[in-house]
Structures are given as C-alpha cells and as structure tokens.
Amino acid sequence: MNLSLILDVLPLLADSMVLTAKLTIASIILGAFIALPLSLMRASLTAFLSFPVLAYTFVFRGTPLLIQLFLVYYGASQMDWIRSSAAWFILREPFWCALIAFSLNHAAYTTEILRGGIRAVPFGDVEAAKALGMSYALRTRRVVLPAAIRLALPAYANEVVLMLKASSLASTITLMELTGTARKIVAQTFSPYEVFISAAVIYLGITLVISYAFAHLERHLAKHQQRNAQTGMFWFAEMIATLRPRLRGSVSR
Template sequence: MNVELMIESLPALLSGLVVTFQLVAAALVVGFVIALPTALARISRLAILRGLALGYAFFFRGTPLLVQIFLIYYGFAQSEALRDSILWPILREPYWCALIAFSLNTGAYSAEVFRGGIQSVPHGQVEAARAIGMSPASVFRRIVWPQALRQALPAYGNEIILLVKASSLASTVTLMDITGVARTLAAETYMPIEMFTAAAAIYLALTYSMSWGIVLLERRLTPKESRV
C-alpha cells in the first residue's frame, strides 16, 4: 500500500470534507425543523395530522435513501412545471437535490426518535403542570421537551452518525464530497485501495469526534443526581 500517496491525497480529500460537513449540517438543521412538528403530529388527537405524519415517515423510512436521492434528482427534471418555475435554477443543482433528500430522510427518522422521547415523559408531570395553570406551550417548553430531549439524545446521536456515513451517497449525483473526491483520485491514480482507505480514515475520525461530542452533551444534559 502506497502510504505516501495516501498522505499526498489528504488535502484534496479534506476539500471534500468541507462539502460533506456543509451538507450534513444543513440537512440536520432542516431535518430537525421537519422532525419536531412531525413528531407532534404523530401524537396529535387529529386523525388527519397523524395520518399525514405517518405516511411521510412510512415512505422515507421504508425506502432506500439512494432511491430517494434519484427520485428527487432525476424526478424534478421530468416535471414541466418545475422546469418552468423560478425554483428550477436551484432544483437542477445536485447539491440542493441531495440536501432535500437527506433532510426529508433524517427528518422522518428523527421524528420517530422525538416521538418516543416525548411519550416517555411521565403523564403525571404534564397533568401537574396543567393543574398549576401552565399553558400547553409552557408545559411543552419547560417540562416535556427538556426531558424528551435527554431521552432521545442517544438515538438521535446515532441518527446523526448514520447521516454522516450516508452522506457518501451524494457522490452518486456528482457532488464532490469525500467519497466523490476519492472516486476521482482513484480513477486518476489507478490506486483505489489507497484512496478509499484514506477516505475511510477521514470518515472514521469524523464519526469518532461526533460520537464523543454527543456523549459529552448527554453528560451535560443529565442531572447530576442521575449520574451516580
């Protein structure tokens, strides 16, 4: 194995890391914005909201992410209405199509994680908060959500790690993320083992760092009396 070539390829691969990080960070933000209302809709008393949320989660959790990327990337191009709209200059770009796919996918998984966290909060605490006159919004903000987040954080952390690894699929629509750069370098040097090993090392370092960050956040959010 040509270690020297692997070291020489690191600057190019790290340029792909910037794309990967931007894509994952944006997808997590948008996915969170999607996930929380979806989780609340899943436990809503309104059947129509539960049905819409369930249908969304069922589709995006039940189909492969790669298929979702292809449906969005190639499907938008088949729509005459989209090609003639002001959105087309954005939606024809692979970056935005990948971002939409990742956001919708992680939003569906995260919604189920948050739903479980919300439902794990003891109902008696909610009833007690209502009994002293707290509004529903205050009950959720001050009682339900802090506890739900602590309960959901381990599973949500796993979803973040999975999204980082799944971001390698962005290279299938020509994005030059870590995997995309590694594929290009492998084609140029005819040394795929070295290039993809170097890429794997970068992914490993990234996921390891994020795992430790999630552990530290868990410890910070866990009450001191619960750590013993």
C-alpha cells in the same frame, strides 16, 4: 499497501471534507426544524394529526435514500411545470437536490425518534404541569420537549452518524464531496485500496468528533439526575446513621 500514497491523498480529501460537513450539517439542521413540529403531531392522539405524519415517515423510512435522491435530482427535470417555475433554479443544482432529499429523509427518522421520547416522558410530569395551570404550548416547551430531547438524545446521535455516512450518496449525482473526490482520485491513480482507506480514516475522524460531542451533551443534560442521586444517597446514609443506635439498643434488649 503504499503508506506514502495514503499520506499524499489525505490533504486532497480534506478539501472535499468541507463540502461533506456542510451538506451533513445543513441536512441535520433543516431536518430537525421539520421534525420538531411533526413529532408533536405524530405523538398526538388525534388521528387527523398523526396519520399524515405516519404516512410521511413510513414512505421515507421504507424506501432507500438513494432512490429518494434520484427522484429529486432526475425526477424534477422530467416535469415541465417545475422547469418553468422558480423552483428550477434550486432543483437544477445537485447540492440543493441532495440537501432536500437528505433533509426529508433525516426528518422522517428524527420525527419517530422524538415521538418515542415524547411518549416516554413520565405521565406524572405532564399532570403536574397541568395542575400548575400551564397551557399546552407552555408545558410542551417547558416540560415535554426538554425531557423528550434528553431521552431521545442517544438514538438521535446514532441518526446523525448515519446521516454523515449517507452523505456519500451525493457522489452519485455528480457532487464532489469526500466519496466523490475519492472515486476521482482512484480513476487517476488506479489505487483504490489506499485512497478509500484515506477516505475511511477521515469519516472515522468526523464520527469520533460527533460521538464525543453528543456524549459530552448527554453528560451535561444528566447533571441534575446525578445531583438528585447524590442527594438521595446522602439522605439514605443519614437515615441509616440515625437508626443505627436505635437498632443496637433493640438488639441489646
């Protein structure tokens, strides 16, 4: 293994890392905006609202992302009405096609993750909000969604990491992101081992940053639970200290 080649390739791949980060972040943000209302519909007990979302998530979770990407990039060009419309100015660019495919796929997984978080919100919290006279929109915004997001955060962190790795598929539609640039350098240097190790190191670095950020966010959102646990332990210790003299007196008798 040529260590000097790995060090020489890293700066070249770092430039393409910007495009990978841009595509991943944009897909995550757009997918989250799509998933938020869909998760509320998916968690609804009304079949009229939940069934169309179920069909959407089933299709996008049940088919490979690569096929979805090809359908958007190659399939759109086969339709005359798309080529003659204003949408063709977007769909003819590989970046926008990748963004659309990745966002729709990410939204499908995020919808199911948030739906699980919404269903896991304690029933008593929702009933307490109803007892206070909160409307559906108010208790969803103040009670349900904050608790659901906190519960779904670990699973969502894994989905973000998977989205980062899935961005490498954009190289199949001529988008020169991190993996695409690595393949180009391999064709020039005939050194796939060193080049792909360099790309893997960069992916690992980005994954480490994402994992650390979500771990910090989880600790921040769980502060109130730690305070409640500390308060409960303090109350329990005080109760034991109060009862101890009485227990000793009863034993001496």
